[in-house]
Amino acid sequence: MATLTFLGAAGSVTGSKHLVEAGGKKLLMDCGLFQGGKELRLRNWDPLPIDPATIDWIVLSHAHIDHTGYLPRLLRDGFRGTIYANSATRDLCGILLPDSARIQEEDAEHAAYKGFSKHENPQPLYTVEEAQAALGRIQVIPDTAAFRISSQFSARLLGAGHILGSSMIELTITENGKPTVVVFSGDVGRYDQPILRDPEPPPRCDVLVCESTYGDREHPGDSPLDALAEIITRVSKRGGAIVMPAFALGRTQLLMYYLRQLENWDRIPTLPVYVDSPMAVSVTDLYQRYKKEFDVDFQREAQNGDPLNCREFHLTRSAEESKQINKLNAPCIILSASGMATGGRVLHHLARRLPDSRNAVLLAGFQAEGTRGRSLAEGAKTLRIHGEDVPVKAEIIPLHQFSGHAGRSELLRWMGGLADAPRQTYLVHGEPEAASALQAGIRERFKWRADVAAYRQKVKLTPQG
Ligand SMILES: [Zn+2]
Structure with a gap:
């Protein structure tokens, strides 16, 4: 049976990494860096609970570093698979990842110079060269058309309205001839904003993995x-x-x-x-x-x-x-x-x-x-x-x-685009108060069951009966 493990952005808004396993294959949704307080940042240095060499594919929702910034480290630690993204996300990663690496290198040099590191010779989390290597693994996939990754997985990107290229991802997992559709919201954008188009409504799904950054707050309505x-x-x-x-x-x-x-x-x-x-x-x-x-x-x-x-x-x-x-x-x-x-x-x-x-x-x-x-x-x-x-x-x-993130009522509006309740809903990418407030909002508005994902929690994705 397919499983989903939350390796980041669970209990926090950064470090997005959702691992899907099916038919002996591993696919990672986003590969973000933990950002924020020291405790979170230190997580970037912990080895992943799985061997990166065993991950077959990665699909990116958008280019923000909390969704992509761990890629170069994953490569250093043995990842050899393919990274899929649309062309805008690939081009933006071409700017953001080397910049993130430069910051890592500068931090390490700064620590060495000031002598405040515990380590004799502080090392960067990854280098510009490793960021370039990660970029070399990105393969461009189309917007809106379904893309077959393997016999187990196919993915389709839909506009999320959050930044240039940002997408939600509809992942269809096929096991024993039975499909299970999981929708990952990525970061949901705003409605009626200049420049970007509105988020597209979510497609029908069995399992919904939804962000909750502003699950407890509205954005002010004034101009x-x-x-x-x-x-x-x-x-x-x-x-x-x-x-x-x-x-x-x-x-x-x-x-x-x-x-x-x-x-x-x-x-x-x-x-x-x-x-x-x-x-x-x-x-x-x-x-x-x-x-x-x-x-x-x-x-x-x-x-x-x-x-x-x-x-x-x-x-x-x-x-x-x-x-x-x-x-x-x-x-x-x-x-x-x-x-x-x-x-x-x-x-x-x-x-x-x-x-x-x-x-x-x-x-x-x-x-x-x-x-x-x-x-x-x-x-x-x-x-x-x-x-x-x-x-x-x-x-x-x-x-x-x-804000580039949907506020509470915008998140509920987006989820309201689903005609049928997903059988499972997991809330990610939110600080604990925000995620539980959104959970309560979902129960009240839609009468769905929704769970707040926990860091390193593994859940089963049950196919339709
Ligand atoms: Zn984002």
């Missing part, structure tokens, strides 16, 4: 444009700068799109906008190439110019250009990664701007437990950056309107 216009006008009037920690992929492009709109409508003053992340620059180029993937409004706007380009727009690639931004004393907007301020260039912008009460930090995405972003959102008075305690005097503004 993100109003909030953004108000903040930018207010902060610039008092001479402050606005720092927005943003994931290079998704959030950055959405913010740029909104800034451009506000400028077009003269709702904000024209300020210099710095996108300080080499990766965001590359991703934005890719958005141009995949224009046809986006919603009709964005396609039309892209015909008439560049909807992601503000009036005084600066893209910074080099570290030297990035440092120059620190010298600016006039109002400006700085978008920089990482989105949860766990690393990257945004750290030196925060170190520079946090101690001044004229400035503002806008938190536009999910802030996981144990991250600097979360500490800021929860009102920390100081923030530890590069070994120093930086006083937090700047205004901290969490703006949940910009």
Whole structure:
């Protein structure tokens, strides 16, 4: 009988790895890195409970590192199978995975230099070379058409509306001539948002594995444009700068799109906008190439110019250009990664701007437990950056309107697209409170049984009777 084992994103929002075993073969759905607090990050160093050499295939839902960032390590540890993804996800991985490897290498060098590692010679989790090797194993599969992987497995990708290329995956497992359909939601996006299309309704399934990131929260219903216009006008009037920690992929492009709109409508003053992340620059180029993937409004706007380009727009690639931004004393907007301020260039912008009460930090995405972003959102008075305690005097503004994840009612709306109740539903990719709140919501709304998946839990996938 086929089984499903939750090797990550169970009890947490990161480290997505769902192992399906059938007919003696092993298929892994997503291969994400654990991110966030130290306890979670240390899990990346634990050997998997199964030998990676025994995994035959991997299917990727989308390119975010918490869904793909463990691939190079899996290769180092012996994985020799094929990785399947659609072409946008493959191209985005081409930007994100080497960048993730560079961060691992820099962290190891930093630890060696500072001497704070327990290890004599701290090693990176993986190297840029290993990330390149992982990319070489990705084979592109079509969007929307079913793809036969083996006699046991076939997969079909459907749009999830979360980031460019993001998909939910319908996996059909055939054993003894009987099919069992498992739908993995991946990360479910938002409805009625600019740029991306709405998530497609889930196809009929026997087993549903659904994310629950915002299972206990709604996103505010008011317009993100109003909030953004108000903040930018207010902060610039008092001479402050606005720092927005943003994931290079998704959030950055959405913010740029909104800034451009506000400028077009003269709702904000024209300020210099710095996108300080080499990766965001590359991703934005890719958005141009995949224009046809986006919603009709964005396609039309892209015909008439560049909807992601503000009036005084600066893209910074080099570290030297990035440092120059620190010298600016006039109002400006700085978008920089990482989105949860766990690393990257945004750290030196925060170190520079946090101690001044004229400035503002806008938190536009999910802030996981144990991250600097979360500490800021929860009102920390100081923030530890590069070994120093930086006083937090700047205004901290969490703006949940910009989330790329479905809020609670959007998740329920998405699941409501199923005509028949799945026989089993497992909730993954959520902190414990979020997952149990969604579980209660599902029981109440649909009268389905739903279980919160536990880390390393293995369940049987029963075929239809
Ligand atoms: Zn994601």
